[in-house]
Amino acid sequence: MATINFLYRSNKDKSNLNLRLLYRKNGIDYVIGGVSKIEVSKEYWSKYHNSKRISDIDTKNLQTEVNNKISELENYILNQFENTIEDTNKDWLKRTINEYYNPTPVETIPNELVNYFEYFKDRKKSEITESTEKKYNTIKALLKKFETSTNKKFLIKDVNENFKKAFEDFCNKNQYSHNTIARALRSIKTICKHAQHNGIEVSHQLDGLKAKYKETDNVYLTFEDLNKIETIEPSKLTESLNNAKDWLIISCYTGQRVSDFMNFTKDQIRIEDGKHLLEFTQKKTTKNMTIPIHKKVLEILEKRNGHFPKPISDQKYNDYIKKVCEIAELNEIVKGGKKTETAPESKVYRKEVKEFQKWELVTSHIGRRSFASNFYGTIPTTFLIYITGHTTEKMFLKYVGKSNKDIALELTKYF
Template sequence: MTSAYLFLRKAKSKELTLVYVGLRHEEGYLRVSTGIKVLPKSWDGKKHQIKRNGISQVFIPPYLLSQMNGAEETSFLNRFLIEVCRFVDSRQSLSLDVLKSDVKDFIRNSEGDYLTDFYQDMKRVVSESKIQGIEVSKEMIQSKINQYQTRERESVTMLNYFEDFILRSEKGVRMPKGKKVDQNTIRTYRATLRVLKSFLMDKGVEDIYFGDVNLNWVADFKSSMSQKRNWRSATLGKHVARLKMVFREAYEHGIHTNQIFQTSAFNVETSVGQGIALSDEEIKKFVDVKLPLKGKLDKVRDLFVIMCHTGLRLSDAKRISPDNIIKSKEHFYIEIVQEKTDAAVVTPISGVVWGILEKWEMSSPPIISDQKFNDYIKEVAELVFGEDETILQTHLEGGKVVSKRVSKSSLISSHVGRRSFATNSFRKGIDSITIRKITGHKDSKSFESYVKISEREHADLFRKQLESINYKSK
């Protein structure tokens, strides 16, 4: 990582010239004027500072003059230049455009600029209120004052940072756990950004600073998304989790000091997962259903059956190649590094899966997008179950518990394959630790959400285990 440096715009000039701060950024070069002008002969090129004897030949911009408060000029200006460099160094992870804007705001962070902006903004508020027939209240004025007090502390808004967060993810600059963010995840970031923009628009606000977010704002966001959009708790939870991620990273980058993301305000109450799991008999129906050979539904059905038999995620099942097939003690296995966790897993190959792999030249069927997969597998499920087979589903929707019957085929998605593998393995009496080694679940809590069996089935499994050690039950 390079460090910020100072240089003169015209190092050989005989007249006053601007002092610039620079940085060799991975996207190019940062060059921002500090507003300070010196004669080149008054500049120490080795120490990158103003010489002590050059103070009479220095131009000090107004936004710095107001902050000097009688301080010795050379020392004050050199300290300011050091602070500018430190500020640039602390924000190197930002994209070049956002970093440049951030540095300019830091340099010109003067009271006069904010007062002018505040005056213009308040004129706009009064004008718009007259048009709408609304009286300007004390609360409206105080809210605007709070916004500008926050602005003096922050130079990057939430939307600006979120957009930069996405841009850095796309360019591979932002690499959580040392791994590039995949396109599917980036699409979810964009979805949450659109939700945030829509919410702010509904509130008549173009943007917001992190420091403006309080408990009431978070509660309002959650209530608005839950009730007005009739979101299920799971959907709301995903968007809130992404906002929390952006909030945390902006905090770590020194963009703001608001620690509200660490409170329970960013938690979302979720109902018990209502996802379904298919039995071995139901999975066989998918194997047996007649489909056009190697057509789109055939490809999706085969990939789904592979997941049901191996416990692989869709992102991993799509990547199976001959290199992933290994043989050990007369048995064949699939060994693959999970795309999501970077952890290697090994799963046995059943006869059904072997037949599918042979059909596709020892690889998974040709790649298809996740969205298309989930659309097409529902079409296959309709052929298997028909539209009359329904299931009662209960979930939180719009903040209320809702129960309704839905067609079984509508619930089939890529997650059902992995969930069915975990559930059927557990039903067979395989211990959870072994199953987790196959599926790659790191903790029991996330694994347990995949196992879909009733309390009665738990009791039967427990009884069978007891009987296996000669325990007699009635």
């Protein structure tokens, strides 16, 4: 059993009350002293605090206020005392009093869908990459537009079959592609499952929500296309286009993301047993990579005195390589997705799937797809997956732009 006494121990006219914690343990009596933040006057404490008859209303109110403060602090300390497994001493009492006046803020977990995105990103900030965070920001912005259109703030628990249908209808009306909608719904479900793990109520229909991707045509540059690019008449290219052309060839023979190959430098190259190796860390996966350098890449380095081309922004790279491929006359008609303006001068762009000339579909990702497609069936898949850095063969095969018939015909040479 423990008790607490409050005392006025100062010679000043006004001061904070001291307190003493008294308790018995193993037959021994203990007294621990501390200082509260309850400030009173010396006159009040000596004349009025314990008085039963106070006629002045202000003094009576002060007595009630001080008693409430004393009671709350006393209850907190005694409760902590009963539940502690630590040795109670002066430091413990000082820390307990400080915790009472400076409590650790209670974390508030949002239950609104849009707001939970920020909470999720904050909890996952050490795990998600910059590109993944960008993806979640895009989906969050799409959800805000959806909420505006419905004039409703959706809670985590509102994500059910009705939500899915309404969201799909909104996205279809605004000409978003099927896979964009599927990707958004999968991410929304991930957000909700994370919220559920943190005790937020979710719909009983959440687990049953499915969003399937449609198979898309993977456009890639064949070896014949690459030869056309390599043999472009130099006079047809500006310095910037020639720089981008070399990066494009490098990407098609290294299989790396633009965020990685655009940062290649000669210092990352080492020679072992006469073989040139490139060592770097993938930005997205943080994997340390060592890959062999293809002779086509070595040819570019040789003409550039051992240096890689000049780094440029992703946007400029995308613009330049389209122009390079147009000059190379990659005019084959192929089916693929391309962002187009929904209406003249609308400045609203959506991916449109139809037939285009191949050069129109060239983006920074085509090098990675071209590497996977051109060497699939020639280099063992295990090695290709290592070079591209994919986590599974299933993910890797999504990058292979060949049809089942093309792959079957190539595999006949092994039979």
